[in-house]
Amino acid sequence: MMDFLAGHFDLIRGLHIIFVMAWIAGMLILPRLFIYHMKAEPGSEMDATFKLAELRTLRIIINPAMILALLMGLLLAMIDTQRLGPDFYLKPWALTKIAALLFLFGWHGFVSKARRQFAAGTNTRSEKFWRMTNELPFLAAIVIVLSVTTKFLGH
Secondary structure: OHHHHHHOHHHHHHHHHHHHHHHHHHHHHHHHHHHHHOOOOOOOHHHHHHHHHHHHHHHHHHHHHHHHHHHHHHHHHHHHHHHHOHHHHHOHHHHHHHHHHHHHHHHHHHHHHHHHHHHHOOOOOOHHHHHHHOOHHHHHHHHHHHHHHHHHHOO
16 A cells, blocks of 8 residues: 555645645635625625635535645655654654644634634624734745745755
């Protein structure tokens, strides 16, 4: 099995990158939908449209992309553990990636909960909050990409 995975490392890595891009894109779109949703009259057709768009963004884009990115990432980790040994997880670049990933999983849960609050009409966050936090997934992605690609120049 490991030989098969190692033989398809580039394909798995490519799929991982594609699914991460979709996951991050969805997490950038959802808060933007929240911002526009806040301007809709509760109970209006526009309110219903935003609730549906938010639900579909989460269920059709964000959740599947996260699951597939995680699956491909775990396969890559298995290959790297075999190739590099388990201590590669303790390298500063890997710990940085893990920390940023934990943030992304937490943010995913946070916006999922927020989507449920918008659907129930119980949102407590301001438009300013969503505008200020909208780019957080992108910043985490920058940290991840730079930590992995440069390995902090510690080749």
